[in-house]
Amino acid sequence: MLSNVTAGQAVHEKYGGVVPELASRAHQQNIIPVVDAAIKEAGISKNEIDAVAFTRGPGLLGSLLVGTSFAKSFAMGLGVPLIDVNHMQGHILAHFIKKKGETSVVPTFPFICLTVSGGHTQIVLVKDYLKMEVMGETMDDAAGEAFDKAAKVLGLPYPGGPLIDKYAKQGNAEAFKFSYPKTDGYTFSFSGLKTQFMNFIRNNEQKDPYFVKNNLEDICASYQAHIVSYLFKKLVPAIEEYGVADVAIAGGVSANSGLRTRLAEEGAKRNWNVFIPEFQFCTDNAAMIAVTGYYKLLNKDFADQSITPMARLKI
Amino acid sequence: MNKTFDIEHVDQLGEVANQIATLSEDNSVIVFNGEMGAGKTTLINQVCKLLKVISPISSPTYGIVNTYERESGDDVFHFDFYRLADEMEAVQSGLDEMLDSGNICLIEWAERILKLLPMNYVRVNISITGENSRKIEITKV
Numbered sequence: 001m002l003s004n005v006t007a008g009q010a011v012h013e014k015y016g017g018v019v020p021e022l023a024s025r026a027h028q029q030n031i032i033p034v035v036d037a038a039i040k041e042a043g044i045s046k047n048e049i050d051a052v053a054f055t056r057g058p059g060l061l062g063s064l065l066v067g068t069s070f071a072k073s074f075a076m077g078l079g080v081p082l083i084d085v086n087h088m089q090g091h092i093l094a095h096f097i098k099k100k101g102e103t104s105v106v107p108t109f110p111f112i113c114l115t116v117s118g119g120h121t122q123i124v125l126v127k128d129y130l131k132m133e134v135m136g137e138t139m140d141d142a143a144g145e146a147f148d149k150a151a152k153v154l155g156l157p158y159p160g161g162p163l164i165d166k167y168a169k170q171g172n173a174e175a176f177k178f179s180y181p182k183t184d185g186y187t188f189s190f191s192g193l194k195t196q197f198m199n200f201i202r203n204n205e206q207k208d209p210y211f212v213k214n215n216l217e218d219i220c221a222s223y224q225a226h227i228v229s230y231l232f233k234k235l236v237p238a239i240e241e242y243g244v245a246d247v248a249i250a251g252g253v254s255a256n257s258g259l260r261t262r263l264a265e266e267g268a269k270r271n272w273n274v275f276i277p278e279f280q281f282c283t284d285n286a287a288m289i290a291v292t293g294y295y296k297l298l299n300k301d302f303a304d305q306s307i308t309p310m311a312r313l314k315i
Numbered sequence: 316m317n318k319t320f321d322i323e324h325v326d327q328l329g330e331v332a333n334q335i336a337t338l339s340e341d342n343s344v345i346v347f348n349g350e351m352g353a354g355k356t357t358l359i360n361q362v363c364k365l366l367k368v369i370s371p372i373s374s375p376t377y378g379i380v381n382t383y384e385r386e387s388g389d390d391v392f393h394f395d396f397y398r399l400a401d402e403m404e405a406v407q408s409g410l411d412e413m414l415d416s417g418n419i420c421l422i423e424w425a426e427r428i429l430k431l432l433p434m435n436y437v438r439v440n441i442s443i444t445g446e447n448s449r450k451i452e453i454t455k456v
Contacts, residue, residue: 025407025408025409061409062408062409118377138373139371139373141373142373148376149376158397158398191374194351195352311382312381312384
């Protein structure tokens with residue numbers, strides 16, 4: 001990796017509150033300056049580019065359209081191959097990003113990856129760079145949403161997941177108990193957990209109006225530990241079933257300290273090699289799309305100019 | 316038109332969903348109001364089944380909009396504007412075009428984008444009356 005540039009901050013400054021990854025009209029204004037900055041920061045010239053990779057989906061159609069159109073034009077202008085990338089594969093292959101002058105230990109195939117973000121919760125069997133199989137996913141809300149919505153009930157600002165993590169560090173995870181949603185196999189459901197949490201807060205506030213204020217740390221610690229436990233209730237059997245030695249996490253929620261700590265503990269206990277991406281590669285980023293594009297380039301797996309984005313693209 | 320349902324259990328949602336699905340034939344935009352946990356997504360799930368949606372239904376909070384495919388090949392849009400501050404943000408994201416597309420739009424947290432709603436739409440208000448019971452009011456605006 002030579003450069004990894006994000007427009008987020010600039011968009012925020014320009015547009016105030018716009019949720020950066022969603023503003024397709026802002027994307028349109030930012031895409032050329034961002035690509036230009038990435039090329040300059042990498043210290044290369046345009047004619048050294050071997051291929052252009054872009055996100056085909058899943059995502060918001062307006063934003064995907066901007067990237068797809070730009071990538072097509074750029075690849076055509078340079079006379080280089082065009083490569084379509086699945087955003088969810090990108091999250092997993094973020095583990096293979098190599099920074100210039102650094103060596104890193106990477107997972108060995110096959111491995112299992114738990115991808116957790118605001119929009120997704122998946123257990124994926126990764127057989128090779130581009131051979132992946134979704135073993136289970138959420139049937140309703142994503143794990144990140146279970147954090148964000150609980151944060152809202154607690155009166156914390158959106159996205160509240162990182163704040164729950166912050167308060168959880170000072171709390172007792174055994175203070176309150178929640179029950180697990182009943183889902184088959186490796187399927188998750190977080191919608192019921194959200195309702196359970198709301199009823200828990202409502203019932204306790206009826207008895208004590210200052211319940212949240214007086215117990216914020218313990219509530220956050222207990223709820224966070226419960227979500228993490230639920231993830232492991234599905235992850236552990238999946239790993240045992242496939243007998244893999246390497247286990248990875250990916251996606252925005254893999255920045256959660258409760259999840260990171262638990263993975264390290266379980267790994268030590270069960271003899272797994274665990275892989276946690278660097279924070280900048282957990283959240284959505286361009287380097288993960290580029291690294292996926294690199295492996296597709298090695299396979300000569302190219303897209304043609306008739307390709308269109310797909311908001312609901314599957315692995 | 317104004318119709319009110321008193322629901323004692325989630326099993327009784329079918330009748331409400333049926334009413335909404337019927338109204339969607341002439342009104343492509345349907346707004347669902349109710350506090351978090353009221354059951355907006357649960358009701359939308361049932362409406363989608365009646366609309367013969369073949370894609371899995373999930374929460375659009377993070378992605379703002381989910382696109383589902385119907386057996387007929389048409390799309391249904393499921394919005395959640397909770398993360399947006401106002402109409403301007405929806406317009407900057409190109410979401411206004413989806414609202415005007417004529418496809419069925421099922422909308423949560425529409426209060427963030429009131430100015431973008433068409434002249435005529437259907438409003439579904441869900442209020443929590445007990446742990447499992449709900450009052451659901453359907454109004455043609």
